[in-house]
Amino acid sequence: DFLNALTEVKPAFGTDDAELETAMTYGIINFSKNIEPLLNDGMVYVENVRKAERLRHLSVLLHGPAASGKTALAAHIALKSEYPFIKMITPAAMVGFRDEVAKKDYLHKIFTDAYKSPLSILIIDNIERIIEWNPVGLRLSNTILQALVTLLQAPPPKGHRLLILATTSQRSVIEQLDLAGAFDRQIPVPAVRDTQELKEVLKSVGAFDGNRQDIEEAVNMVVESNANGGGAVGVGIKTILTIAESAKFSAQPSQWFADQLASQIARYSPHSS
Amino acid sequence: DFLNALTEVKPAFGTDDAELETAMTYGIINFSKNIEPLLNDGMVYVENVRKAERLRHLSVLLHGPAASGKTALAAHIALKSEYPFIKMITPAAMVGFRDEVAKKDYLHKIFTDAYKSPLSILIIDNIERIIEWNPVGLRLSNTILQALVTLLQAPPPKGHRLLILATTSQRSVIEQLDLAGAFDRQIPVPAVRDTQELKEVLKSVGAFDGNRQDIEEAVNMVVESNANGGGAVGVGIKTILTIAESAKFSAQPSQWFADQLASQIARYSPHSS
Amino acid sequence: DFLNALTEVKPAFGTDDAELETAMTYGIINFSKNIEPLLNDGMVYVENVRKAERLRHLSVLLHGPAASGKTALAAHIALKSEYPFIKMITPAAMVGFRDEVAKKDYLHKIFTDAYKSPLSILIIDNIERIIEWNPVGLRLSNTILQALVTLLQAPPPKGHRLLILATTSQRSVIEQLDLAGAFDRQIPVPAVRDTQELKEVLKSVGAFDGNRQDIEEAVNMVVESNANGGGAVGVGIKTILTIAESAKFSAQPSQWFADQLASQIARYSPHSS
Amino acid sequence: DFLNALTEVKPAFGTDDAELETAMTYGIINFSKNIEPLLNDGMVYVENVRKAERLRHLSVLLHGPAASGKTALAAHIALKSEYPFIKMITPAAMVGFRDEVAKKDYLHKIFTDAYKSPLSILIIDNIERIIEWNPVGLRLSNTILQALVTLLQAPPPKGHRLLILATTSQRSVIEQLDLAGAFDRQIPVPAVRDTQELKEVLKSVGAFDGNRQDIEEAVNMVVESNANGGGAVGVGIKTILTIAESAKFSAQPSQWFADQLASQIARYSPHSS
Amino acid sequence: DFLNALTEVKPAFGTDDAELETAMTYGIINFSKNIEPLLNDGMVYVENVRKAERLRHLSVLLHGPAASGKTALAAHIALKSEYPFIKMITPAAMVGFRDEVAKKDYLHKIFTDAYKSPLSILIIDNIERIIEWNPVGLRLSNTILQALVTLLQAPPPKGHRLLILATTSQRSVIEQLDLAGAFDRQIPVPAVRDTQELKEVLKSVGAFDGNRQDIEEAVNMVVESNANGGGAVGVGIKTILTIAESAKFSAQPSQWFADQLASQIARYSPHSS
Amino acid sequence: DFLNALTEVKPAFGTDDAELETAMTYGIINFSKNIEPLLNDGMVYVENVRKAERLRHLSVLLHGPAASGKTALAAHIALKSEYPFIKMITPAAMVGFRDEVAKKDYLHKIFTDAYKSPLSILIIDNIERIIEWNPVGLRLSNTILQALVTLLQAPPPKGHRLLILATTSQRSVIEQLDLAGAFDRQIPVPAVRDTQELKEVLKSVGAFDGNRQDIEEAVNMVVESNANGGGAVGVGIKTILTIAESAKFSAQPSQWFADQLASQIARYSPHSS
Ligand SMILES: Nc1ncnc2c1ncn2[C@@H]1O[C@H](COP(=O)(O)OP(=O)(O)OP(=O)(O)O)[C@@H](O)[C@H]1O
Ligand SMILES: Nc1ncnc2c1ncn2[C@@H]1O[C@H](COP(=O)(O)OP(=O)(O)OP(=O)(O)O)[C@@H](O)[C@H]1O
Ligand SMILES: Nc1ncnc2c1ncn2[C@@H]1O[C@H](COP(=O)(O)OP(=O)(O)OP(=O)(O)O)[C@@H](O)[C@H]1O
Ligand SMILES: Nc1ncnc2c1ncn2[C@@H]1O[C@H](COP(=O)(O)OP(=O)(O)OP(=O)(O)O)[C@@H](O)[C@H]1O
Ligand SMILES: Nc1ncnc2c1ncn2[C@@H]1O[C@H](COP(=O)(O)OP(=O)(O)OP(=O)(O)O)[C@@H](O)[C@H]1O
Ligand SMILES: Nc1ncnc2c1ncn2[C@@H]1O[C@H](COP(=O)(O)OP(=O)(O)OP(=O)(O)O)[C@@H](O)[C@H]1O
Ligand SMILES: [Mg+2]
Ligand SMILES: [Mg+2]
Ligand SMILES: [Mg+2]
Ligand SMILES: [Mg+2]
Ligand SMILES: [Mg+2]
Ligand SMILES: [Mg+2]
16 A cells, blocks of 8 residues: 555655756766765665654755755755655745745645655755845744744654755854754765866766867866966856856857856855955 | 543543653663652652642743753653643644744643643643744744743642643753743753763663674774763763664664764764864 | 722622632731831822822832742732722733733723722732743833833823732833833832741741741751851742642652752852852 | 804814813922923913914923923913813823824824814823833834824914924933924923922922921931932922822821932932932 | 826826925025025026936935925925926825835825826925934834835836935935935035024014114124134024024014024034034 | 747737837947957857757846946847847836735746746846845845845746846845855946046047037046046946036036036045045
């Protein structure tokens, strides 16, 4: 009757594979030795919730710099889990609601839906946006925050199991809000650290039409424009991939790529602010 | 007519034994010499309210670090009391309400229900969450707070008796809010203090399939990774029990257990922040 | 037609003797030389309002430490007044109202009721709670506060007389709020000051089954555990009376009493904070 | 048709002589050489508004310490004016309104009523209370404040004339709020300054059954208890008059009077705070 | 069809000449060499909006001390423009609205009305009051402010032209609010600077029944009472004119005038605060 | 069916060419060597969104000093794009909405409309005004801000492409609000930097009836009045163009122009504040 429950749930909610795949436009590139352990950890939690006798419920926070691939990784783990119920809660899905109460009710509704399946994954994407965080005046929706903290910790009904994967690029805010304490586990997601990893990314994605020399040239130009010297990069993989995509439309793709990336490196570099 | 009243109350509200037992998934382990006196104190208050001529009403606060077992202990005391009416008020039960007024009304309703029984226990779990406390901007629901302070102190109607057990892991917040003054008694709940107590917990719960050598090994590894040296632990029992449960799904259970626990010890250690 | 008015009023509102007596569970113990003058003052104001030609209206604030007996003393004065209309306004009676406007209207309604009687006493118990005071963020209901200040000062209609007795344990808050200025007179209510007064209280209430030796022993133990030395107590009489009542259920009543009381003394002692 | 307009207005609103006289329970005592010029100033403004060609509108603020007689003086001036329309706006009349908007509308309504008479006086009593001022958190009703500032300055319709007399004991608050600028003229109201003036007050009101010796005795005792030495008093006349009235019900009237007054002097003395 | 549009607009809104003239009770006195250039500037903007090809829209701020004649000057310019549509938006007209949204809608409505005329002037009087500015707590209506900033800058529909004249005596507030940036031009309005200008004002208005000697005497007394010495005045013309008007009702007009004016000079003098 | 979709969309929303052209009253003058690259960048993003396989969505922020031409440049790029759907969201279009929720819904509606076209441009003009930013009290609409951040980042539905051009003159505010991070690209818009560029502007627009000598004279007078010396200007092109237009109505156009411009230079010069 596992399959039965699955069928029962699917039509109404089920797993929205399309949405999950949209979150991984460029696939998952194995650009660093951190990626695999990180995915393994994710799968351990998947197995935990699926099988552990007295642990039917886990909440996991994926945190890392902007554009580092948090959403894609959460989607990837969820897809690989093959759980019968997978749902992604995004800020975009909440724009249409009238106010914080309506948003809170939506959040609650999704959890209630998940509780109907024997085995569920909820992805809560960009939680600082979900709680309407705004650093000016320390604004946020306390209504949504309280519901979120409570729902992250509440056990699902007897006989049901739930894994929650949430993402954020504002970990220090999450800590200040005592929201971090509501997560059972945390997974740090790294940026692309250095030119070695950068090359790996560009090769894997077939940048510059796969021309190795162009890649070398572009990476060299990045190193040269790097005010902080060295091969440090520290930029999220999504940023790198979209700049590479844009570069195709420029007159001088590798130069344009290097300029844009250098300015991003400067922006996120700790010495430059 | 005591039994009568009991019967009258039961169908509608009564004691939700299942919910109370869910709060004690791993039972109550006698891991420290503090546990017994603490439970005895709880039972003294139970007897007080049951029998004292001019003390028909007591409010007791169980406070201690996160995951230290506050909710389980409150549930345990309530179950042992054999009072005819026992009810647990949790943040999760309040998520569905529209706003603070609806939550306040719910709280009030539960007290009114309790007043109908000659002898009642109310558990108010996680009061900082009930009042929607948020450290950023010192947000909270003053509506709920005022109702809570008032209901904690209000005597039940003539001929009725009420014991309130509340839990919190934010005692200093409770003090700042003048909420502590609304409690007649306080019970401090300790974390697992040292490796001695830690071993006791692991043995009692049958961790590592009850393999004593694995337990020794795991505890030794914890000591080694402890940056602060010594055998200090300072982590709540729930955290220890769930890490042990998770460890089963890892390739190297005792190593994994030690790593995870060491990071928890570092997190809660006063020297590490 | 004085009696007439009285009859007219009684059925609907009248004097709620039962409620007033509930406020004096342990009676009024003459434990200190301050009690009598304090009660005399109260009775002078009662006579003032009853008879003075150009003083048909007085508002009096009873202030003192927590549990010092403010409510009991107000109830006692009211009962002794034999006024035809006596009403007590408590925070508990206001919990059920939707919001501050509903509470303000209730307050206003009670005053309007009182204005119908030729001679009335209103007890407003715990005014910091009535105005929903919360020290964190200096929260309060300005709606209720403004109504309260205004109603405390407004003269009753021609031919009607009103005495208001209010209580608070937060006098400094009341001063800050400019609320103190709305009272015509103030009565300070003292805590139990020293072991001499403490013994008096325990004897009067028949603590330890009236066993004088047990009382001496208990008091001696209190003195010994007193970190600040000397025979200073500084704890409200209600606290002392309820600890004595509880002690009966303990294995070692006098020891338990001394421990509990010592911790209360430490809590309220100026040196201990 | 002046009389006509008057008749038209009277039934609905007109001059509430009774209310004005209630504000002067003890009449106006000429206890200081400041009283007469102050009243003269008031009458000059009355004549101004009645006759000046290009000054059909004046707003005057009476400010002074608590209980100094501001309301009585405003009522006195209004009664002496013999204007056809006189209305007093008090905080008490506003308690019943739901919220600040309803209060603002009431204020507006009274002004609109006044505009219907060719010649009107409005007394706005205790403006800090009307605007719901609360020093904690600098709370106030900006809705009422804005309406008040605007209505104080707005010219009445052509052919109509309006004198506004407002009172406050919080002049510095009024200044901070830029509300003082909305008044065309200000009249300071003094407290009873010294024992000379105090004796004058007691004699005029026939205190101590008019017994001169008792008055001397009482005043001497006041001087003796005065910590700041000298014959300074600095207490409002209403306070003095009501203490004298109360004293009659005490066993030792002059002693009781002196004690009470001395404590009031201490309270308002600049050195004592 | 210019005349047509004009006719269409007039009945409903049109130019309220009476209201504009009320704003100039004492006419415009040419008391200083600054008045003429200031009026010229105003008329240049009038011609600009009437004729410039690519400048169909201008917003002008008249700012100056209290009572300096800002409203009268705006009314004067508007009357002289002979534009078919002239409307004055005052705080008094907004008192009756329920809340800031209703006020904002009214403001918007007036602009929409103006857009229907080919050529319009809107006077927005006392903008700090329109936006409900209150210095305590930096209160204001952001709803009205945002609408005002937007409407000041929004171009009227094609074929329509609009000149906006706004007044304020709180220029620094307007700057802080970034509201100053919404004005295309600013016109500073001066106070009456010295005794020379003061005499000019008194002569022009025929003060003291036109008696030159009385004027000299009064001005001399002002100089004498001036604590800051010299002939500096620094008071708005409206204040001077109304004091002169009031003085007629005093026993000693020139003395009374000098006293009152001296106190005003002290109030606004930079050295006196 | 590209044309089909276009036709389907056009009648209801389509491109409002008239509104875009109104935003460019004076055309686009090539006064500096920065203008062309800036426009080229804009067109690269246009092509990117039109054609890039994995980049169907870009958000671009045009930021620069007040009046520097941000809106005109965004309109120019949009018009040149020849996209089938172009829509401009302005603060003026939002004035009529009741509250922030209604404004947020309007914003959301426009995005939803854009999503129906295969290829759309949205111009969001003056985003600090759209979010109701007010520096006093750091006020803003968090409701609108959260919707804006989310909509800027949300990908359009499959098969649809969207380019967003937003403008602001408050870049530092945008950075503080974490709103800058929601933009994929930024385009800085410069002020008119020096007299060289100023002359270019005046010549191109045919100022002073195209009289070169008048232009020279005016520019020289500007240099002379420049307190900071040198030929620095630092004023937005719109300001220069409208002053030139106004100058025609002055008696001495070039003098008047120089005076006005000098005061603007002083206002925006970093040394003058
Ligand atoms: N190893 C990887 N980890 C994550 N994403 C990867 C990896 N390799 C390639 N990608 C691609 O990089 C992109 C990561 O974008 P994603 O939206 O997940 O980043 P993000 O951290 O969630 O960004 P944001 O901070 O904006 O939420 C995806 O398109 C994904 O397909
Ligand atoms: N001596 C003990 N005291 C308390 N709990 C114990 C004890 N021994 C075992 N347990 C188990 O430990 C767990 C304690 O979890 P519990 O939820 O009560 O902690 P908590 O302090 O309420 O946590 P939180 O701070 O999250 O509210 C329960 O599963 C309980 O069965
Ligand atoms: N002299 C006394 N004065 C006041 N109360 C007394 C006295 N003697 C005995 N009591 C008893 O002490 C108790 C005082 O409790 P009460 O509730 O009045 O204190 P309280 O100051 O109002 O407390 P709280 O600060 O909680 O409002 C009552 O039960 C009363 O019967
Ligand atoms: N010269 C006087 N001036 C004012 N009041 C006088 C004078 N002589 C006698 N009185 C009496 O003194 C009392 C003054 O009280 P009143 O309520 O006017 O004071 P108040 O300043 O308005 O007080 P509050 O600060 O409470 O508003 C009145 O009863 C009045 O009859
Ligand atoms: N040169 C002048 N400029 C302006 N007003 C003048 C002048 N000469 C005479 N007046 C008169 O002075 C008065 C100015 O009052 P007005 O209400 O315009 O001042 P205001 O600055 O708007 O005051 P407020 O600060 O209260 O708004 C008018 O009655 C006007 O007729
Ligand atoms: N190179 C140029 N760039 C931009 N605008 C130009 C240029 N040349 C001429 N203009 C004209 O300058 C004006 C620029 O005004 P615009 O409203 O775009 O400025 P803005 O920066 O949006 O101003 P604001 O800060 O008020 O929003 C337009 O009328 C435009 O036709
Ligand atoms: Mg993401
Ligand atoms: Mg718990
Ligand atoms: Mg009490
Ligand atoms: Mg008064
Ligand atoms: Mg004005
Ligand atoms: Mg613009």
